[in-house]
Amino acid sequence: MDATTLLSLLAARETATAKDAASSRDRLAAALAAGGGLHLDHLMDEVLKAEGKAAPWRQLMNVIEDRGVSQGLAKMRQKATEHLVVYGIAMSTSLVTNAARLAELDGLRAFLSATSGMEVDEEATPEAEAPVEEAEEPAAGAVGKRAARRLPRLWPEGGWNNPLLLLAAALLTVGAVLGSLIPLGLGWLIAYLSRRLTPAQSKWAVLGLPGTVAAAGVVWLWGRTEGRWGDPVAEGHMNDAIAETWPWVLRTAAVATALYLLWRSRRPHG
Helix, strand or coil: CCHHHHHHHHHHHHHHHHHHHHHHHHHHHHHHHCCCCCCHHHHHHHHHHHHHHHHHHHHHHHHHHHHCHHHHHHHHHHHHHHHHHHHCCCCCCCHHHHHHHHHHHHHHHHHHHHHCCCCCCCCCCCCCCCCHHHHHCCHHHHHHHHHHHCCCCCCCCCCCCCHHHHHHHHHHHHHHHHCCHHHHHHHHHHHHHCCCCCHHHHHHHHHHHHHHHHHHHHHHHHHHHCCCCCCCCCCCCHHHHHHHHHHHHHHHHHHHHHHHHHHHHCCCCC
């Protein structure tokens, strides 16, 4: 088939899997907001599976933007195959990590199966018939785009590359909104056990960021005690001030970790 038709098919599949993943996340968030229940484990499993299926298609569309349809599809299929070979059946001591890894591998297998036999028919693909001199005119603009692409970005380009980190960020966000310790604990636990983060990154997400926020909370209380800012803490009412402050410290720490996990999830893999 020609490149345009193939791109339409791939884009439609990416859209469908993204919708399924979003629906599964919404169902999990609704269940958490309702206080969980017997089906919570099932919903979390649905999120992992849906994200595992959607991730390769998101990555494919990003690769196609850089390499074109034919080369992008071939590159993504090669990457998926290598990923399956490298990971094999290696397992972790964490049930959550194992479930996420199996969902990711299942998603890669489904992607390879769905794209098997898909290729661009070069004879059916219309070639650019513009004269050489006309094609050379935007060359300077293309060079500028390539140069701009090399500039460092605070929020990296690319799709969401890891469903486990996305699940952790979602749990932390839900826990911060509801003030519930259960999703907060689950979110930090997943972040700490995730193999997609280096040990240093895991410690920073689970200990460094919350510790920094806690230190800021201590400084805030100290400033109130010394009369430097905020409402002064009355003598003998420090416990009341701590009880008033620590929920906001916990929520801020959760949001900070969630944003960090989202940022790490969008980091392109090598």
